[in-house]
Amino acid sequence: MKFTALAAVLSICFAGTSLADEPNISAGKRMAEANCSNCHNIEPGGAFKLYPPSFQAIAIYMDPQVMRMKVMFPDHATLMPQFHTYMFAENIDNIVGYIQTLDE
Ligand code: HEC
Known part of the structure; x- marks a missing residue:
């Protein structure tokens, strides 16, 4: 009984986590x-x-x-802006999420 309750609580926690980690594709496209x-x-x-x-x-x-990683730390001597100095990690995740939707 106790174990079932714990499992229920854990599954809620992890469900919450995975939702929060889901990239926001339309926000990522706008940022891109x-x-x-x-x-x-x-x-x-x-x-x-x-x-x-x-x-x-x-x-x-x-x-x-x-x-x-390439967006956070662009190759040396590239024109890529240093986004990590002013862009939230969450926005970079959203942009990467958007780029992944183009994989077809
Ligand atoms: C000022 C121009 C410029 C902007 C703005 C720019 N990039 Fe780039 N990006 C480059 C160049 C040039 C390269 C190639 C770097 C190299 O290999 O010399 C590159 C490379 C990359 C790579 C690595 C590709 C590879 O094969 O190594 C990624 C990923 C990337 N850019 C993502 C982004 C994302 C996401 C944004 C917007 C948040 C962005 N870039 C904005 C110029 C830009």
Whole structure:
């Protein structure tokens, strides 16, 4: 009985956590339009062999964890802005969530 109650409480906690971690795709798209579209093609159907790479290409060849890392810590000597100095991690997660929707 006790165990069932504990399991119920735990499942509620974890359900809450996973909801909070779910990226907000439409917010991510708006952030990408405002912050990334000057340089990247952020629309579906972006071609390969572009520089900088289109978001569709990135969605296909790059793991989401690596995407997040590249936005936080852009390669040395790149034009990529240092987003981590002014963008909340949650917004970066939303943008990465949006990029992942282009993987098709
Ligand atoms: C001022 C132009 C500029 C802006 C704005 C910009 N980027 Fe970039 N981005 C680049 C360039 C240039 C590269 C290529 C870096 C390199 O490999 O030299 C790049 C690379 C990347 C990569 C890594 C691709 C790879 O194959 O290594 C990711 C992921 C990325 N950008 C995401 C974003 C996101 C998300 C935003 C908006 C929050 C953004 N970029 C805004 C210019 C920009």
